[in-house]
Amino acid sequence: MTTLTLVFLLALALFPAVVGLAGSRAAADAARYLPPVAATVLLTTFAVTVSVAVETMLSLSAYLGTVDLFPAAHPHDWSTPILRATLPIPHAAGLATGALAVILLGRTGVHLIRVVVGARRTAAAAAALPAVGGLAIVDDTAAHAYAVPGRNRRVVVSTGILRLLTGPQRRALLAHEQAHLRHHHHRYAQLTRLAAAANPLTALIAPAVDHAIERWADAAAVRAVGDPSTVAHALGRAALGRPAAPPHRPGAAHDHPHGLGAAHDHVVDRVHDLLDPLLRQTRAGVLLAVATMLCWASTAAVVLYIHGVIELAEATVAR
Template sequence: MYFTVYVLLLAPAVLVAAGPTVSRYLAPAAAVRVLTCLTAVAAGATVWALTVLAVGGLAHTAQVQAYAHSSPRRLAAADPVPYGFGVIAAALLATALVRLAATRWHRARELRALDAVRARPAAGDLIVLPADHADAYALPGRPGRIVVTVGMLRALPVDERAVLLAHERAHLTHHHHRYAAIAQAAAALNPLLGRLRDEIAFGVERWADEAAAEAVASRELAARSLARAALATTCLPGPPPALAYLRHRIAARVGALRATGPTSRRRRVWPAAVAALATAVALADATVALVRCLNTLLP
């Protein structure tokens, strides 16, 4: 097996290291899209590298050899992966897939728990919950809903409520839950990608902040709304919704809104592009090696 399969195992660490640069030099919408691509590539590299190593290593078992009728010497020449590496890779791959299934199950359970909220009477896309604590979040699905508590509405004056609603509506309009879902799945497959998942979670909130500031034509009003909403509460009950107004690095978001509007400096993120391209080349090379191994095994 070519050494590139081992390069694939290192690719996630390199792509994770490139994440902060992407967030720093790209506007939030562009940063979220690029980070999601990097996360998907890194997760794919992890799964494919473990698959190739598992196939290559377990091909040396007596059962596979008896079925394939291949020459051990010929197999060793085409695929030098040790048997022990294959066993470890298979165990890690199985663990990653179990983690992915568990993540999807927990996410589905959380969404089912919110079905009762979605079924409440709505004014357009807005549902107001009779709760005293301040909270607001976007509830994706069919139909998508914006959920706000009475406590949150009381905490904000009318103009700042418009910011909040524009923020949550941006989550629904731009389908931010899809980016979050990809990031969560990738982190389940490879825990190292949790840093990119967190960057994407912050990025979608920044994206929605910028959309809200544009909708109300005032960055200061958007910053004031976010700061006042954060001061209205110090603790939110229950598990955090994926796209909640008050759950991701409030101080950093307020500071960004009070600064000048973000711009993208694409030339500064070339290391991330190079890392992604190198990973794609390694994926192709490892695939060729896997095909060669399978051709050796086929009777």
């Protein structure tokens, strides 16, 4: 392998990590300036793609860097010297990337278990609440409202938030929460958090997706009531009435991250967007789509090249 080829292969291998870091830093702007549906889908796809690509690169580096240290880990019809000569990854690098890959996979597994357990607990608590037509009202002075997905999906609202809102604002509230259920917003949120567990470089994408999801539900509420100012006022009242750290109650608002008054860091932006919509920009969406495709392309190129090297090592033994 020439030095130029090795450098090019290294650049391809590092590309997903570099692009993931850059995309994570630009995620907040994408969530605000792109249409909410596009922002949610593109950011989620990008986060998952980067995480899969980085984990793939780490695993390949670990395997190729330690292939001669663990003979039982590869078939005997390979020429290990040819493989090592063609892809001279240092043992230290192979061991380090292997350890990192295992750690990240472990983080992903732990996060997945926590998500499943938490979702079951929240669903069970919400299912125990009396509901009519998918709406459960809890006697609670704290202002909160949230949607619980799953088999017994429902919207849970407190008497506290109902007292704060007018009739039209209540309709906006219910339309907002029902949009979360109808469009399966929890899946996007969970996928981006799972991607962040697998690759911390994408950690900033999860809150950006939360912002985009809330804007998506806000838009659905506007369509339902026909007045952006009604939704904006409902959002402001819900945010002001919702305690920063409510005590734990079965099925309480903090068990689910999305609600009309959730995502406090984005309330001002969301209200501003409702009352004075920003000029939408498509450039960020195009860049995200291109970066996602290039991540897949770079990963495929590295995998195909390594596959070719392995075939060469097999052919050498066959001769």
